Amino acid sequence: MSRRTSGRTVWNTVGVALFVIMVFPIFWMVSTAFKPDDEINSRTPTWFSLHPTLSHFGTAIHKPFFWVDVKNSVIVVLVVVAVAMVLSLLAAVALAKYRFTGRRLFIILMIGIQMLPGVGLVIPLYVVLARYHQVNTLTGVIITYLTFALPFSVWTLRGFVLGIPKDLEEAAMVDGSSRLGAFLRILLPLVAPGLVATSVFAFITSWNEYIFARILLNDQGKQTATVWLSYFLGTSRNTDWGGLMAGSTLIAIPVMIFFLLIQRRIAFGLTAGAVRG
Amino acid sequence: MASAAETVPRSRRRSFSWRRFARGAVPYALILPVVSVLGAILGYPIYSLVRLSLQQYGLFELIQHKGKYIGLHNFGLVLHDPIFWHTVVRTIVFTIANVGLTMVLGTFVALLLVRVSTWVRLLLTGGLVLVWAMPPVVAVQVWNWITNYQNGILNYVLTELHVGNYFQHDWYATTFSQLGIVTVLIVWGALPFVVITVYAALSQVPGELVEAAEIDGARPWQVFLDVTMPVIRPVLLILTSLSILWDFGVFTQPYLLIGQPAIHPSNYLMAIYLFEEGYFKNDYGRGAAISLLMLVIVAAMSVVYVRKMVRIGETE
Numbered sequence: 001m002s003r004r005t006s007g008r009t010v011w012n013t014v015g016v017a018l019f020v021i022m023v024f025p026i027f028w029m030v031s032t033a034f035k036p037d038d039e040i041n042s043r044t045p046t047w048f049s050l051h052p053t054l055s056h057f058g059t060a061i062h063k064p065f066f067w068v069d070v071k072n073s074v075i076v077v078l079v080v081v082a083v084a085m086v087l088s089l090l091a092a093v094a095l096a097k098y099r100f101t102g103r104r105l106f107i108i109l110m111i112g113i114q115m116l117p118g119v120g121l122v123i124p125l126y127v128v129l130a131r132y133h134q135v136n137t138l139t140g141v142i143i144t145y146l147t148f149a150l151p152f153s154v155w156t157l158r159g160f161v162l163g164i165p166k167d168l169e170e171a172a173m174v175d176g177s178s179r180l181g182a183f184l185r186i187l188l189p190l191v192a193p194g195l196v197a198t199s200v201f202a203f204i205t206s207w208n209e210y211i212f213a214r215i216l217l218n219d220q221g222k223q224t225a226t227v228w229l230s231y232f233l234g235t236s237r238n239t240d241w242g243g244l245m246a247g248s249t250l251i252a253i254p255v256m257i258f259f260l261l262i263q264r265r266i267a268f269g270l271t272a273g274a275v276r277g
Numbered sequence: 278m279a280s281a282a283e284t285v286p287r288s289r290r291r292s293f294s295w296r297r298f299a300r301g302a303v304p305y306a307l308i309l310p311v312v313s314v315l316g317a318i319l320g321y322p323i324y325s326l327v328r329l330s331l332q333q334y335g336l337f338e339l340i341q342h343k344g345k346y347i348g349l350h351n352f353g354l355v356l357h358d359p360i361f362w363h364t365v366v367r368t369i370v371f372t373i374a375n376v377g378l379t380m381v382l383g384t385f386v387a388l389l390l391v392r393v394s395t396w397v398r399l400l401l402t403g404g405l406v407l408v409w410a411m412p413p414v415v416a417v418q419v420w421n422w423i424t425n426y427q428n429g430i431l432n433y434v435l436t437e438l439h440v441g442n443y444f445q446h447d448w449y450a451t452t453f454s455q456l457g458i459v460t461v462l463i464v465w466g467a468l469p470f471v472v473i474t475v476y477a478a479l480s481q482v483p484g485e486l487v488e489a490a491e492i493d494g495a496r497p498w499q500v501f502l503d504v505t506m507p508v509i510r511p512v513l514l515i516l517t518s519l520s521i522l523w524d525f526g527v528f529t530q531p532y533l534l535i536g537q538p539a540i541h542p543s544n545y546l547m548a549i550y551l552f553e554e555g556y557f558k559n560d561y562g563r564g565a566a567i568s569l570l571m572l573v574i575v576a577a578m579s580v581v582y583v584r585k586m587v588r589i590g591e592t593e
Contacts, residue, residue: 008394015389015397022465023404026411028430029419045430087310094307104587106308111586113319115579117526119548120572121319123555123564124326127334131342147319150311208412210529215556226414230533233421241422248415259410260403 029252032245033057040242056246063243065220069228072138072217076224077206079142081199084149089195092157093187110151118148122215129216136219144212149202156201160194161187197262204255225251329565336559344562351566360542360550361567365574368525368547371456375524378464380517383471384509388501390476402473409469417533420462424448449535452544459531463524471516478512479505511585518582522575528552547571 032040034052060066095103125144126135134140168186213224220231229251232244330351332344355361390398411419424431432443448458482505490500528548532540540549551571555564 008392011389011392012394012397015393015401018386018389019397019401019404022401022408022468025416025419025423025465026407028423029415032422041428043428043433045428045433087314090307091311094304098304098307100301100304103304106312107587108583109312109315111583112579113315115522115575115583117522117548117571117575119526119528119551120568120575121322121326122552123561123568124322124329126556127329127339127561128322128325130339143318146314150315154311204410208414210414210533211552226412229414229418232418239425241425244418245422248418252410252412252415255412256407256410259406 026252029245029248032241033249035242037242056240056242057250059240059243060247060250063232063247065223065228066247068221069223070225072222073207073225076138076142076145077203080145080149080206081202083142084146084153084202085195085199088150088153088157088198089191091154092161095154095158096161110154113147113151114155119211121147122211125212126215135216136222138217138222140216141213141224144216145206145209149206152205153198153202156198157191157194160191160198163194164190200258200262204258207255326565326568329562330569332562334560334562334565339559339561347562351563352570354563355566355570360545363542364545364547364550367456367545371460371546372521372524375460375463375467375527376517376520378460379467379471379520379524380513382464383468383516384475384513386468386472387475387479388505390472391479405469405472408465409473411466413466413529414533416462416466417530420458420534424458449539455535455539455544456531456546459534462530462534463527466530467520467523471520474512474516475509478509482508515582515585518579518585522579522582525575525578526571 031048033056034054035046035049036051036053036055039046039049039051091106094100095107125140129135129140129143134143164187168190208226209224210226210230213227214230217223217227223231229244229247232247233239329344331346331348332338333347333350334344338344386401390401393401423429426432426445426447426449431448432446435441435443435446449455486504487500490504495503526548527546531544531546532549532552535544540553542550545553548571551564551567555561555567
């Protein structure tokens, strides 16, 4: 028994050490954001500041275009999530509840598109959107994000729709509801948690996206939050690490909150099929 | 909408009826919106990708909205460009290193999660989820700060731990070191997904079997190879293929961490090569040819994964 206990102590120690290493960059980001400049630029680091300051957050949000670009990000994300959820729920129902000719092809498309490296489509999307004068507009970015949000959402929602017991739906139809009525009254409330989880995931991927936003949006007042952050340092020689870390913290926080909320569900949605297959 | 239960076998319903036709059309009506949106916004760019790759298409043509057909000239240029081949080799080596590290470390941490006490497991999983949530652009900026040569914490810690004298060490001095730092960033960011997925798969390993093997005197690595491995192999296969695809096409981390001014043919990865040669130099035709070549390589690599997932989708 004592061997078991000591073995566990070793593993626990390794586990805690790993936790510290993994989380350190996030801790360092937040800790730096609250530190006064002299502590940041000192050669000996301060782990926890005893004189925390909010001034870097002030610098970050008053930097040109912060609010405009955050607003742009929010608009893009909301439109992408709304459109993707409505369209992909319909397709997910078709995949989960019906057998039809072309189903296999549709599945291949949904998975294949997710495999396309986004960067491979940057050039033609840029040229096509330029032709229709959609470069430098949020519409172009929204359209582009949909190509990646849709297949993912269809595939994940399919898993959630499958999880609904068939008897429930059939019971409703025996009661005399039409198929559409059954869909609305039984399926929708049951699939709602899955819908929330999937939309949060679509939210996060759109919020985090960089390369398409970087290429399709050139005007500083029309960019998204991640592009804003990537230009934060500019070309100045004296790096404002405090401001950069404060801006980073502000952009990471919404994502972290959402992720903690849905983490269990989405890990299930992504892996359930894989484990069972 | 038809209201009869759909369990009626097809063969029994012989005569044509509008009701049956309508029911058969339902799934197509349901997938139509997604198919048409994807067709419009993906089909056309893919078509124009092929067309662009056969054209002389620069800034002038972009303004004119009209390219000049030059056949396979762009492909010839790319395939005769030694930078292309060096980049392909560099990206393959980079991908192998990144995927290898991610999968080995990920499996190790997942196995560790099974062995630790509950509070450590919750702590570590919580930390992993936080890392998972970090937007790549934010992670890059934090890495920038940690590795900066003047007062980055990495140099301080390495010097204090007596690993060596890292005082004002420049991590971005050589290609090897640049891509090494990028690898650390990518593996750090990719670990949570791999660990949590493998851990979920490990919960399917029958505990009695492991115990029986241990009583029979099997060594830990034998138990892992003979009992655990067969159960988690499908998950490892899927994760490996996904990681290969992601790491082969990675752009944000290397581009922003190395920094545009320091990007150079000697440290190109595939996606950066495409971006610099096609977009940055306004040579969209050649960029399209590079894209197509890259898509072909990726498609060849993803066959295994797509086939596996399609099987799952069909059996359910």
